Amino acid sequence: MIELxxxxxxxxxxxxxxxxxxxxxxxxxxxxxxxxLTGPSGSGxxxxxxxxxxxxxxxxxxxxxxxxxxxxxxxxxLTDIRRKTFGFIFQQHNLIKGITALENVMLPAYPxxxxxxxxxxxxxxxxxxxxxxxxxxxxIEWLSGGxxxxxxxxxxxxxxxxxxxxxxxxxxxxxxxxxxxxxxxxTFKKDGKTVLITSHDPLVYQASxxxxxxxxxxxxxxxxxx
Amino acid sequence: MKSWIEKQKYIIDFTLSxxxxxxxxxxxxxxxxxxxxxxxxxxxxxxxxxxxEASLVxxxxxxxxxxxxxxxxxxxxxxxxxxxILKIRGVQAVEGRLWGYYFDPVFGxxxxxxxxxxxxxxxxxxxxxxxxxxxxxEHRHGPEEQAMPLVGAETIGAGNxxxxxxxxxxxxxxxxxxxxxRTHAGEGMPLRIKDTLSSASELVSSDLILMTEPDxxxxxxxxxxxxxxxxxxxxxxxxxxxxxxxxxxxxxxSRPIIRDEILRTYDSIFNxxxxxxxxxxxAAVLAFVIFAWDKASGLSAGERRExxxxxxxxxxxSDIIRMKFWEGAVISLTAFLAGVILAYIHVFFTHxxxxxxxxxxxxxxxxxxxxxxxxSAEQLTTLFFxxxxxxxxxxxxxxxxxxxxxxxxAMRHTGE
Amino acid sequence: xxxxxxxxxxxIAAQSAILGLLLLHAAISTRTHPPELTEKRALxxxxxxxxLCLFTEARYTRHLSQADLSTPFQDHPISLEHFPxxxxxxxxxxxxxxxxxxx
Numbered sequence: 001m002i003e004l005x006x007x008x009x010x011x012x013x014x015x016x017x018x019x020x021x022x023x024x025x026x027x028x029x030x031x032x033x034x035x036x037l038t039g040p041s042g043s044g045x046x047x048x049x050x051x052x053x054x055x056x057x058x059x060x061x062x063x064x065x066x067x068x069x070x071x072x073x074x075x076x077x078l079t080d081i082r083r084k085t086f087g088f089i090f091q092q093h094n095l096i097k098g099i100t101a102l103e104n105v106m107l108p109a110y111p112x113x114x115x116x117x118x119x120x121x122x123x124x125x126x127x128x129x130x131x132x133x134x135x136x137x138x139x140i141e142w143l144s145g146g147x148x149x150x151x152x153x154x155x156x157x158x159x160x161x162x163x164x165x166x167x168x169x170x171x172x173x174x175x176x177x178x179x180x181x182x183x184x185x186x187t188f189k190k191d192g193k194t195v196l197i198t199s200h201d202p203l204v205y206q207a208s209x210x211x212x213x214x215x216x217x218x219x220x221x222x223x224x225x226x
Numbered sequence: 227m228k229s230w231i232e233k234q235k236y237i238i239d240f241t242l243s244x245x246x247x248x249x250x251x252x253x254x255x256x257x258x259x260x261x262x263x264x265x266x267x268x269x270x271x272x273x274x275x276x277x278x279e280a281s282l283v284x285x286x287x288x289x290x291x292x293x294x295x296x297x298x299x300x301x302x303x304x305x306x307x308x309x310x311i312l313k314i315r316g317v318q319a320v321e322g323r324l325w326g327y328y329f330d331p332v333f334g335x336x337x338x339x340x341x342x343x344x345x346x347x348x349x350x351x352x353x354x355x356x357x358x359x360x361x362x363x364e365h366r367h368g369p370e371e372q373a374m375p376l377v378g379a380e381t382i383g384a385g386n387x388x389x390x391x392x393x394x395x396x397x398x399x400x401x402x403x404x405x406x407x408r409t410h411a412g413e414g415m416p417l418r419i420k421d422t423l424s425s426a427s428e429l430v431s432s433d434l435i436l437m438t439e440p441d442x443x444x445x446x447x448x449x450x451x452x453x454x455x456x457x458x459x460x461x462x463x464x465x466x467x468x469x470x471x472x473x474x475x476x477x478x479x480s481r482p483i484i485r486d487e488i489l490r491t492y493d494s495i496f497n498x499x500x501x502x503x504x505x506x507x508x509a510a511v512l513a514f515v516i517f518a519w520d521k522a523s524g525l526s527a528g529e530r531r532e533x534x535x536x537x538x539x540x541x542x543x544s545d546i547i548r549m550k551f552w553e554g555a556v557i558s559l560t561a562f563l564a565g566v567i568l569a570y571i572h573v574f575f576t577h578x579x580x581x582x583x584x585x586x587x588x589x590x591x592x593x594x595x596x597x598x599x600x601x602s603a604e605q606l607t608t609l610f611f612x613x614x615x616x617x618x619x620x621x622x623x624x625x626x627x628x629x630x631x632x633x634x635x636a637m638r639h640t641g642e
Numbered sequence: 643x644x645x646x647x648x649x650x651x652x653x654i655a656a657q658s659a660i661l662g663l664l665l666l667h668a669a670i671s672t673r674t675h676p677p678e679l680t681e682k683r684a685l686x687x688x689x690x691x692x693x694l695c696l697f698t699e700a701r702y703t704r705h706l707s708q709a710d711l712s713t714p715f716q717d718h719p720i721s722l723e724h725f726p727x728x729x730x731x732x733x734x735x736x737x738x739x740x741x742x743x744x745x
Binding site: 431481495 | 660676678681682687689691693694697699703730731
């Protein structure tokens with residue numbers, strides 16, 4: 001359960017380029033559901049996602065994760081919560097070039113210092129689940145777009161997070177691969193994970209797997225008075 | 227603790243993968259780096275070992291040498307100086323030394339001609355048993371032959387010489403052969419090689435030719451009442467400088483050189499201020515500046531992006547810095563160890579092969595000596611801090627700012 | 643597949659071990675004065691030698707400590723000299739004293 005109270009975010013405070021990305025958002029995201037944030041470009045979807053995922057702090061307002069206030073925690077704790085609770089799937093995949101798919105998948109677990117054997121086994125197992133075991137030792141730049149995205153998904157799962165966050169996951173995929181992605185989301189839900197997706201792709205927010213759609217416009221929830 | 231080690235290993239894993247992406251560049255860097263350490267360490271090992279050896283060997287030098295100086299040059303020393311100096315209180319003995327240089331036009335080499343002090347052989351016999359120093363051409367006797375150093379004038383005999391191993395090598399000459407010299411008057415003077423000095427002693431004896439006093443005087447035309455300089459020994463070593471002062475007062479044209487000065491001279495040879503040393507050092511410093519420049523000129527956009535990704539997937543600022551630390555340490559530590567190991571082998575097992583052309587200079591006769599491996603831990607530590615630390619630091623510092631970027635940067639620069 | 647970090651750490655360990663062995667070699671071979679050193683000392687003592695035979699190309703490099711005051715050492719200590727070897731050597735103690743003001 002993630003709760004947001006009147007969350008605001010201002011960029012470049014005090015400078016001529018100052019602008020307000022989020023203008024007071026209050027929202028509850030329920031556990032074990034698939035929630036989609038949608039809205040036009042510049043509506044604040046990604047900013048909101050990064051605040052929920054403990055990647056950045058709101059300028060004002062509070063965020064509670066399972067009842068625990070997280071906005072005021074120092075960076076160390078925030079990082080700790082982030083890597084144990086959230087798995088991120090990025091729009092541009094954000095994979096590290098020049099190293100293998102397997103290494104990319106294992107990267108989020110490196111700072112935790114668990115034993116190498118079990119970690120590698122888990123990574124291989126997850127790669128296998130998404131039909132990537134043959135590509136485990138291939139370098140990232142040798143993979144197709146769909147394969148690269150699935151590597152990104154496996155990486156998001158490596159620390160067994162309870163919340164999966166995906167930013168515009170289908171923007172670089174064709175229809176077939178987008179459906180494949182939704183199938184994967186389906187399995188997340190089955191595993192009891194909370195899924196949070198930003199997307200302005202109707203294919204995503206109209207999908208049957210989605211439980212709730214939140215519409216954003218100009219940094220506000222759609223329908224709320226400015 | 228176990229997980230800490232595992233964590234470091236993971237970070238090293240990633241660092242190595244990431245270094246291997248630019249294989250040619252990084253391996254090139256490693257080789258260049260090791261080469262710099264190799265040269266610096268070789269210079270260090272060589273100079274330290276030779277200084278140490280000089281201090282041990284030259285401790286046996288005469289306590290004081292007195293030269294006569296005429297018009298700014300050494301001049302022959304009249305024997306009456308010896309008699310006068312002997313009268314100074316505290317002086318134990320004064321011996322005339324006869325030595326000089328001979329240029330061999332055939333081989334283009336300079337030799338040092340020397341008359342062994344007459345007393346030596348007997349004096350030595352009473353003090354300590356010495357192993358043989360005189361050997362057959364290049365081959366030393368076995369350790370069982372504990373013979374006297376046969377270098378006393380009386381053992382050489384008129385018409386004979388004992389030559390240093392370097393001369394034997396240059397001329398390819400051995401026992402029993404004759405060398406034809408040209409005297410000061412231009413006459414030919416054939417001298418028979420009675421023996422050669424051992425190769426083990428080349429550091430002090432490579433270019434020596436030992437001969438009898440009459441032969442020497444005839445060779446150079448030095449009158450009976452002159453010697454090259456005087457070796458003075460005193461009763462109490464603490465009085466050396468007082469006695470030196472007395473000698474200069476007595477003979478203002480004389481110049482005493484105390485053994486301590488000799489030792490200090492060799493303690494400061496090859497110092498960093500010497501011409502060639504400055505060249506070597508500045509080349510090394512410049513190379514380091516190039517490294518540091520390359521590193522400190524900042525991170526590429528690609529590296530910045532990678533740091534952003536790592537932050538986004540849950541790496542802390544400290545993890546990023548740790549990774550950068552290892553990136554510097556992997557290269558510099560490997561290069562340092564490789565460079566030092568190669569330098570040790572170079573200096574103490576291959577007789578400083580790389581330096582040989584520079585050390586030889588223009589001399590035809592170059593001693594082949596094996597240095598004793600005196601190593602100074604202090605110097606090694608200094609070298610470590612001069613090479614590994616700056617490089618590692620210059621790898622970390624530019625990453626510092628990039629490491630503190632917000633983790634959502636990786637999301638934002640692509641997103642809305 | 644062996645982990646890269648294991649390869650690296652073993653390489654560092656191996657290098658350190660080699661260096662350790664070399665330093666051990668240094669310690670052992672200089673702990674007692676070997677016969678070669680004794681031999682050189684004996685020769686220096688017997689022949690009243692004053693210098694190491696490092697460079698034979700010039701008078702003042704062959705017998706460095708006996709060099710007179712008018713040798714090329716009169717130049718500034720960091721000057722490159724006519725004879726290459728001269729540029730390696732620091733000036734003898736007694737000559738340096740005279741030239742101290744130059745530095």
